[in-house]
Amino acid sequence: MRAILFMTFLSLALMVGCASSDKITNEERQSAVAETQAPELALQLVAAKGKKAKTAKESKSAAPAAKSLKSEPQIRGELDEVARKLTGRVARTVRPSKTTKEVKKVGKEHVATYVEVDVVNVTSEMRPASTPGNYVGIIRYSEKLFECRGTNQKSALDAICQQAGKSNHTEMIMFDGKTLHY
Numbered sequence: 001m002r003a004i005l006f007m008t009f010l011s012l013a014l015m016v017g018c019a020s021s022d023k024i025t026n027e028e029r030q031s032a033v034a035e036t037q038a039p040e041l042a043l044q045l046v047a048a049k050g051k052k053a054k055t056a057k058e059s060k061s062a063a064p065a066a067k068s069l070k071s072e073p074q075i076r077g078e079l080d081e082v083a084r085k086l087t088g089r090v091a092r093t094v095r096p097s098k099t100t101k102e103v104k105k106v107g108k109e110h111v112a113t114y115v116e117v118d119v120v121n122v123t124s125e126m127r128p129a130s131t132p133g134n135y136v137g138i139i140r141y142s143e144k145l146f147e148c149r150g151t152n153q154k155s156a157l158d159a160i161c162q163q164a165g166k167s168n169h170t171e172m173i174m175f176d177g178k179t180l181h182y
């Protein structure tokens with residue numbers, strides 16, 4: 001029986017790509033075959049460079065543990081960090097900004113406008129997804145619209161600005177059990 005398993009194992013290993021120059025001894029092969037209950041499991045025992053690989057039973061039991069590597073508080077912490085980074089990036093790239101105001105003529109006066117992201121009042125929320133171990137992260141922040149009015153373009157750019165509006169934004173992020181995708 002062992003001879004049949006060994007021959008099956010050897011022929012399949014050569015077909016898979018384990019060349020005979022891998023320096024795997026007959027003793028290693030025989031011990032690998034002896035440790036398993038079925039020839040299918042024997043095929044998974046030898047990895048590249050002659051190292052012993054996990055059996056199928058071991059790798060199946062390790063798969064759920066690998067999926068749940070992070071706890072809810074860790075995921076929550078990562079979500080808060082991503083929320084902080086995303087709103088910071090939006091604040092740096094929003095246009096028109098305080099340094100690059102947009103000026104338009106409205107009637108007889110000029111109005112300079114810009115948008116400012118409120119990075120202080122950012123909220124994040126984590127909800128479980130339909131698949132166990134997966135979560136949906138919700139990040140909420142707001143943008144404030146400011147207007148500066150003047151009789152000409154230069155006076156509008158130099159004038160004191162007043163908040164003219166506010167828009168709320170919601171970003172959704174997916175945690176697939178390993179990493180956050182946004």
